Amino acid sequence: MSESYKGLSEHMLEAWSIKYTSGIHLGKACSNYLDHLYDMAINYDAVYFVTAMLPCYKLWPWLGKQLTAKQNDFGVYTQWVEENLDPTYTGYIDLETLINEEEKHGRINRKMALTVFKRSMENERDFFSSVP
Template identity: 50%
Template sequence: MMNYSAAILVVLFAFLENGVVGEELSDYLWKQTAKYHQEALVSNYIQGIRAVSLDPTEFGAYNVQDAVYVYWFKESIDIAAVRTTDTALKQFLQNKSKSHDVEYKKAFKAWHINDPNGIHLGSACQNYVNHLVDVAMTMDGNYLVTALIPCARLWPWLGQQIGADSGKFGIYNKWVQENLNPSYTGYTTYEQVINEAFANGTITKEKALQVYGESMMGEVAFFNSVSKTIRQGLHEEL
C-alpha cells in the first residue's frame, strides 16, 4: 500500500507535469506562448507604429484586412453558437456575436467595405481566419473561445509595452488609443469560460494549448505581413 508521503508526491508530480499547482488554464496558456508575445512586440507593424515610421499604405492595407478578420471573428462565433448544446456557452457566444457585429460594421464603414468577399486577404490573415473557422466548425465551442483569447489579451499587453497612453504616436495616436488600450480587460470574460470548461473536464490542456498557440502565431504572422517600415525620420521631413 502506498504511504501518505508517496501519494502526495505522485499527486504533485501529476500537477507539475501539466503546469503550476493551482494555476488557471488561461494563465498557463499565456505563459506557454510568451515567445510569441515578444515576437509580436518586435513585429514590423507594431514597431512601425511605435516609431511613427509605418508606411501609411501598409497601415491601410493591414486595417482593411483586419476589418475583414473581425467579420470572420464574428462569423466563427456564430458557427460555434449554432453547434453547441451548452446553454450557458451558447448565450455567451451570442452576446459576443452582437458586440462584434457592431465592431466589424463600424470598421467596414470607416474603410468603405461593402462586401468582405471583395477583399483579397494576404496569406497571413487568411490562414488566421481559416484557423478560427476550422476550430468553430470541428471542435467543442470552448475551443473556439480559447482560440479568440490571444487577440483579446495580446493587444492590451502590447499597449502596455509601448506606452500606449503616452500620446507619442503621431498620426497613429487614435489607432493606438482605440486598439492597444492597456486598461482593457475584456479578455477575462473569455478566460473565465475556458477555465470553467477545463475544471469541468470539457477541454484538455494539450488541445487548448495547440489552438491557443496557433492563434498567437497567427497574430505574429499578421503583424509581420506588412512591409518593412519606411526610413526612420522620413515623416519628420514631410
C-alpha cells in the first residue's frame, strides 16, 4: 500500500506540474487527519492503521454514487472525479475482511478499533467542512 501511494504521489505531482512541494501548505483539518493516520501507522499495530483508513476507502465511492460520477461531466475535474469517486469501487471490502479476521482471532481490540474508526470519520467530516 505504501509503494502504491508513493507512486500515486509521484504521478500526481507530475500530472499537476508541481515542481516544488515546499509551497504546498495543508490546512488544520488535513494536518489533523494526516497526524491521526501517522500516529496509527507508527505507534500501533498495522490493523489499526487499516481501520483508520477504512472510512476514506468507503466514503469516496459513496460520494461518487451520490454525484453519479460515471454519468456526469465535471469539466476539467472529470478525470479526477472518475478516478477518485468511482461508485463501483469495492476495495474497502478487503480491509473490512482483514479487520474482522483480526477481531475473530483476538488480535484487535474492538473498542479501540471503533474509536479509531470514529476519529477517522470525524476527520473526514472536518476535512470536507474546512472548504467554504
